Amino acid sequence: MLPEIYHAHHTMHLEDLPFWLELADMAGDPILELGCGTGRVLLSMAKVGHHCVGLDNDPAMLAYLQQGVGSITPTPLLVVEDMCRFNLHRQFSLVILPCNTFSTLSEAQQLSCLACVYEHLKPGGFFAFSIPNSQVLLSLPARAGVEYEEAFTHPQTGNPVQVSSSYHRTKKLFRLTWYYDELHPDGRVDRFTALAAHYLLPTQAYLDKLRQVGLVVNAQYGDFDRSEFVDESPCLICIASR
Ligand SMILES: C[S@@+](CC[C@H](N)C(=O)[O-])C[C@H]1O[C@@H](n2cnc3c(N)ncnc32)[C@H](O)[C@@H]1O
Structure with missing residues (x-):
């Protein structure tokens, strides 16, 4: 994914930011964001004074984020690591995994990520993730053709x-393709595509994994307004603690 395209697209969607900022204020510092990308969430937290570490396995995304850090203090620390296998040799008051990334990991990767999260949480520290509601x-048709977004x-x-998208769904996987068509003044069109595949696991499977690594599930929400999670909710947001 081209970081500048990702950033321009995803910064159009900031409805989750108040939720993460409120959580950051509640849990306190330091904060670790897994899969921080170009810093849509991380920079918002750092700009209001939170001590943040951002982890991502894509050096290009972090290089883009580094440019945006500028003179923000405290300066966020950025690390290129796999969220399923990392050891930063420190513990955090809050670890967050926003923006639908956790469900792109296989079940084995999710467990190994959660084991790392547990090790990186201070006793009493919080972990939260947000994913689409499986x-x-x-309940959607098995596939949809390209639709303008x-x-x-x-x-x-x-x-x-x-920006347009199409998807193909099986019982286990939701494969989403994003198409970015840049329209040049001479009529030429450059197309970039990006793929994301989400594992369609029952909610209980996520709760079981959190508990399996020793985390206590504190809350499940169905949206960023902290509404109750129900079958029709747009997302699943879990908060757990060590
Ligand atoms: C959907 S973006 C979310 C970025 C950011 N959290 C946000 O809210 O805009 C997912 C990010 O997770 C990163 N990522 C995916 N799998 C990863 C892994 N196994 N380890 C570390 N980062 C990963 C990608 O490189 C990408 O930057």
Whole structure:
């Protein structure tokens, strides 16, 4: 994924930020964000004074984020690591995994990620993730053709970029393809595609894994307004503690 395209697209969607900021204020510092990407969430927390570490396995995403860090203090620390196998030799008051990334890991990877999370939490520290609600994805037709979603301005060229998506769903996996079409003034179109595959596990499977590594499940929400999780909720947001 091109970091500048990812960032321009995803910073159009900031409805989850108040939730993460409130959690950060409640749990305190230091904070570790797994899969921090270009810093959509991390920079928002750092800008209001939180001590943050951002972890991602894509050096290009972190290089883009590093440019955005500028003179923010306290300066966030960025590390290139796999969230399923990391040891930072320190513990955090809060570990977060936002933006639908946890469900892209296989069950074995999820367990190994959670074991790392446990080791990196202070006693009493909190862990939270947000993923799409599998029940809702399972209720959709098995596939959908390309549909227009929205548009943004290319941050470097100033050209419009149209975003569309298609998906293919089985009983176990939801494969989503994003198409980014940059429209040049001479009529040329450059297409970038990005793939994301979400494992469609029951909610209980996530709760069981949290407990399996020794975490205590504190809350499950169905949206970022902290509404109750129900079968029709758009997402599953879990908060657990060590
Ligand atoms: C959907 S983006 C989310 C970025 C950011 N958290 C946000 O809210 O905008 C997912 C990020 O997770 C990273 N990622 C995916 N699998 C990973 C892994 N196994 N270890 C570390 N980072 C990973 C990707 O490189 C990408 O930057």
